[in-house]
Amino acid sequence: MNLLKSTSIFWFAAILLLSQQACKPSFSTIVKFGRVSAEDFKETLDFDINRGLIILPVNIKGETYRFLFDTGAPNSISKSLQKQLKFKTLSKGHIVDSEGNRSEVKYVGVDTIWLGNVPFIDQTAFVGDFEANPAIKCLNIDGIIGSNLMRLCNWKIDMKNQKMVFGKTTLHTAENYPQSLSFKTDKQYNLRVDLETGDATLTNLKIDYGSNGSLSVPDKVFQVLIDRNIIKQTSTISGQSQKGITGEINTSQRQTAYLDTLRFHTLAMQDVTILSGGSGLIGTDLLSKAVVIIDWSQQLLFFEEVDNSPIHESTFGFTVGLSESNTPYVQSVRENSSAHEQGIRPNMQVIRIDYMDFSKSHSYCDYFLGKIDKPSITVVLKDEKGVEKKVVVEKRPLHP
Template sequence: MKVGFVFGLLLFLLVVPLSAQQVKSVIPYRMVGGKMIVDMSVNGQVRSFIFDTGGQMALTGELCNELNIPVVDSVKITDVNGKEVGLPRVVVSSLLTLDGQINFSGVPAMKLATPSPFECFHADGLIGSDLLKDLIVEIDSKTKTITVTSAEKASNVSLRKMLPFSGKGFMPIITLQAGAGNSLIALFDTGCPGFLSLKDTDYENLRSGGAFQMMSEGVGGGSIGVGGMTESELSYRVEFPLLSVGPTKFKQVTAETSTPPYTLLGVKLLGYGKVTIDYPRRRWYFEAYEQEFDLAGKYYNVNLQVKDGDLVVATVWSAMKGVVEVGDKVLKINGKPVGKYDFCESIVSGIPELKAKKKTKLTIQTKQGEKVIVYQKE
């Protein structure tokens, strides 16, 4: 969930032992379908949440109803697909880390519509940057931990590895360098499952500066946001020869365009270094494991997704343009008829039959009849 304009005050208390000058809580996380999942105690009950630095605190409608958490007012947000959504807001009496070190009291949270958009991840809501805005947060993918510390002292990470927040507000929005002389404003968003998702207007601005090379043009959709699934739309796959995150250089970075409020620097960044966010001082640090990384890779000529139990074409890239269309149904995989698929299982674990080989023959029902294509990375 990506936040646009929020109406109302974010008022809550961070409750810590009075005798401690600096308080620390270490929160383990696990990856489920590309999302970071953490456990917290909500009004005395242990529940799972998506840890999303690009979002704000939210609870599913099911959890609010179960725990009898009343609505106090409303809030407007802009979701990952650029849709503005009005949602009721509730206040959580207590949100406690499981080690008992930090308790958030009187926490405002958006109440999501039912059924829950996070059912596939077995999560009861989001932990977002608004909850963390008075804290220092360190994310370490090697230990799979999020260390949350009160901010009496600044982080001891070298300032040479620091990027200041761009603009106003508490969201970790930073400035990257795309090649030579091209700045790119990006939101560090652990809710984004990829490395980089390029906002469509940034694509237009950077195209004239030669910051990237065009790889492919696609038609499709399929992103899940608070406002629902995206409609089919034109998108582009591009490659940045060089993308600099502070002093760290990433070569051959592939990104696809979409319509979020910001370009997103996603959770896959954590595979290349440790991130620390000093929210009160508006500082973002990246401790890279190496000085330089090469992210060259290949990508599928169509994207597939499960809809109503069927495996269908979700995005058609240039190589398959005119061959198949969005919505065409897969009938066979390597000659074997497909069955019905569970949508959530496909998101979390993928389609097993598509993992076996680098090249897979798909028999697809199109408007012109059955066609056999080779599903492969190019």
């Protein structure tokens, strides 16, 4: 849709906390469960991309399901899948998503997850409510292939050609992949890296294929980059956010800007969008610009076929969310955008966007999964007094 390009889905940038329970193992114990039965293998999978996120075909007990590929979260299965397959509960605890929202979850043991012809045995997964957040619900996924499964082999991710290779064997050669970056892991097996921009080092950033954004950093880090004149011009996005598995709606005011260069050790990416207010992660908007290999045996990332052509992104300047009453509304607005100048403000009810009429046959998912490649669109809204407003909004460069 690209109404507001810098708005992203920060899926499960989460801290997992497990309640103490008698006779129940801790999360740090059960996350280590799992193995691959094959000793030496190399498998290739085709995948779909929805809203910049990788959706893999996964086979469990003879049925094929849609799973999100997410390096920033542990394995997960939906409540409906757990109700159907009734996996054994290993423990219970709480998950806190990237917005600080806390919800109770249970961890189950999935006997076998098949990716292609490769069985991943005794996998720990938390049971997630994939309908609490409207954006996640629109993706229609059954689960998540997470970092605790990925650690068992090496991965080559080619988002341009929508192919993934994984195996115990080495998936790179020094000649083809001269650009590399070391990573660290935590108890959840998240991938953590240090990057450089200007004279600053951004530490402990998460490589997150479960986020379709570019680069996000905490507010304090964003301000340091401003103070050091690494960031020279910013724009503010005001309104609300609805991210993470809980789907809680939070008031949000974030800043966005461009970085001239972001350095992944020897690899430099140009004109990188950066967003404040995040937990510190790199999403698929950046990761899709290269073929990436995750080599767990060496704890290295390798990059090939890097696309460093200038990105001339544009935006209408607003995003749409779904209220608790299932009504589309203006979720956030970017200052100095066409939407802002036309009087569009957060919390206005959205009745129509171009051909999508939400008062008739179209749904929020039509908006979320759709795309409008036009220089201008007509938007019909209703303000807090119930007065309808019809405006024409133009697409403008993301960063002039």
